[in-house]
Amino acid sequence: xxxxxxxxxxxxxxxxxxxxxxxxxxxxxxxxxxxxxxxxxxxxxxxxxxxxxxxxxxxxxxxxxxxxxxxxxxxxxxxxxxxxxxxxxxxxxxxxxxxxxxxxxxxxxxxxxxxxxxxxxxxxxxxxxxxxxxxxxxxxxxxxxxxxxxxxxxxxxxxxxxxxxxxxxxxxxxxxxxxxxxxxxxxxxxxxxxxxxxx
Amino acid sequence: xxxxxxxxxxxxxxxxxxxxxxxxxxxxxxxxxxxxxxxxxxxxxxxxxxxxxxxxxxxxxxxxxxxxxxxxxxxxxxxxxxxxxxxxxxxxxxxxxxxxxxxxxxxxxxxxxxxxxxxxxxxxxxxxxxxxxxxxxxxxxxxxxxxxxxxxxxxxxxxxxxxxxxxxxxxxxxxxxxxxxxxxxxxxxxxxxxxxxxx
Numbered sequence: 001x002x003x004x005x006x007x008x009x010x011x012x013x014x015x016x017x018x019x020x021x022x023x024x025x026x027x028x029x030x031x032x033x034x035x036x037x038x039x040x041x042x043x044x045x046x047x048x049x050x051x052x053x054x055x056x057x058x059x060x061x062x063x064x065x066x067x068x069x070x071x072x073x074x075x076x077x078x079x080x081x082x083x084x085x086x087x088x089x090x091x092x093x094x095x096x097x098x099x100x101x102x103x104x105x106x107x108x109x110x111x112x113x114x115x116x117x118x119x120x121x122x123x124x125x126x127x128x129x130x131x132x133x134x135x136x137x138x139x140x141x142x143x144x145x146x147x148x149x150x151x152x153x154x155x156x157x158x159x160x161x162x163x164x165x166x167x168x169x170x171x172x173x174x175x176x177x178x179x180x181x182x183x184x185x186x187x188x189x190x191x192x193x194x195x196x197x198x199x
Numbered sequence: 200x201x202x203x204x205x206x207x208x209x210x211x212x213x214x215x216x217x218x219x220x221x222x223x224x225x226x227x228x229x230x231x232x233x234x235x236x237x238x239x240x241x242x243x244x245x246x247x248x249x250x251x252x253x254x255x256x257x258x259x260x261x262x263x264x265x266x267x268x269x270x271x272x273x274x275x276x277x278x279x280x281x282x283x284x285x286x287x288x289x290x291x292x293x294x295x296x297x298x299x300x301x302x303x304x305x306x307x308x309x310x311x312x313x314x315x316x317x318x319x320x321x322x323x324x325x326x327x328x329x330x331x332x333x334x335x336x337x338x339x340x341x342x343x344x345x346x347x348x349x350x351x352x353x354x355x356x357x358x359x360x361x362x363x364x365x366x367x368x369x370x371x372x373x374x375x376x377x378x379x380x381x382x383x384x385x386x387x388x389x390x391x392x393x394x395x396x397x398x
Contacts (some may be wrong), residue, residue, distance in 0.1 A: 127371060161387065164367030165359045172306075172326060184395075188360065192391030196383075 021047045022054065026068040031103035035122065038065065062121065069129050072104055079136045085144035086190060090182045092137075093166050097177035098168045109167070134159055149196035150190065161189045216263065225267040230302035236320065237264065242264070261320065268328050271303055279337050284343035285389060289381045291336075292365050296376035299369045302305045333358055350396035351390065360388045 025046040029038050038061070044051040058064035076099035080088050100106045108126065138155035145152045165185050169177050224245035228237050239258070243250040257263035275298035279287050298304045307325065338356035344351045364384050368376050 053378070117311060127373070130371070157383075160364045160367045160383070164364035168359045168363030172329070174326070184356075185360070188391035188395055189387070190391075191394035192387035192389075195390035195394060196387055 017022055017046070018049055018053065019057065022049070022057065023068060023071055027072060027104050028065065030068065030107045034107050038068075040064075062125065065122070066125050066128070069108060069125070070132070072099070072108065073129055073133055076102075076105070076110075077133070079133075079140050081140060081143060083147070085140070085147075085149040086183070088140065089162060089186045089190075090179060093162055093182040093185060094177065094179050096163055097166045097170055100167060101177070151193055153193055154169070158189065158193070161192075162186065185197065217246070217248055217252065220262045221248070221256065222267060222270055225263065226271060226303050227272075229306045232359060233262065233306050237267075239263075261324065261368075264299055264321070265324050265327070267349060268307060268324070269331070271298070271307065272328055275301075275304070276332070278332075278339050280339055282346070283340070284346070284348040285382070285385055287339065288361060288389075289378060292361055292381040292384060293376065293378050296365045296369055296381070299366060300376070323378065349391055352392055357388065357392070360391075361385065362394065 002018040004013075022043065025043055026038060027044065029042060038052055040061075041056050043064075044054045048052075054064075058067065071125060077092065077095045079092050082088055098147045100109065137159055140152055141155055141158060162185060166177065166182070169181065221242065223244055225237060227245065228241060237248055239253050239260075242263075243253045246253075253263075255265060276294045278291050282289055293377055307328075321339065333354045336358055340348065340349060340352055340357060343349040361384060365376065365381070370382065
């Protein structure tokens, strides 16, 4: 990903390096201190830049958080298209489990869980993030339906049936979530979708 | 439910009334202030009893929390047996959604989500609570398998496939979770379980 429009003076050069360093530092802080702990001052110190540099990139904390969370979600949970939808959903679920089990992933889940009572802005941001990923998933599911690997299905429902169990599993954390676990969930859901489609 | 063994001097009388009042007050505090906010002093004040009365019932905070959470789970999410497993699981899921959407329910979910980093005692308590409910569910699923309404299945897996999506839905809170939503999930999972069983 290149600089997000905010005065990229020398694209690919120092500006990009600084952005990468800031993003990495922001994810570290998020992991250690949660959403409330992500503040400009500490972010600047960790990335070894001036505070003005951070403000120039993100003029408010919401933009900063939105950008960092989107980078985290896209980098850690890609939705591939190898032509085999069961395989791709299995990989997607496994990556989602791994990301959810990290401290940063848990901080992201907390945004969804905690914030609606405290104004709702952060919670809404978490939902926007989910919606963006759901659009990606819908495109993959539509291609699978064209290839007759799935009946026509809605991504929000499928996402709930796949990601919900994984989140449940990860919260219990009694053992690591494996590719075999992911495949068992995907196969059950795909079988159920066909069955309900035929009824 | 009767007094739980802790010096019930006059069962069904004042002792029971006090226990009910304490439990109700504890759930209120949990809903308002989360797990950390549940303290003896405020609990005694709200239930209009002396602090010594609270200590006599629960000599430490872990026992207090464990007892209050168990009451909450059993009262709010019963697992019935009407003879029709799809109906009973639908009712169970709907009740789980309603309970999860309450402030107390969200506080319980937070126990699972937050505490493993901070010593793990509370997190373990949440898991114990889940295990107890899973045992109840296993008994219901076993009866369904005897009646050939389901293949033989493991309650932890089924619980994950049912409760996971509901928790996911509730976290998004874009609209209320209905009985129709519950039925759609149960029917997909039951169909998938049969299909995977036959393969």
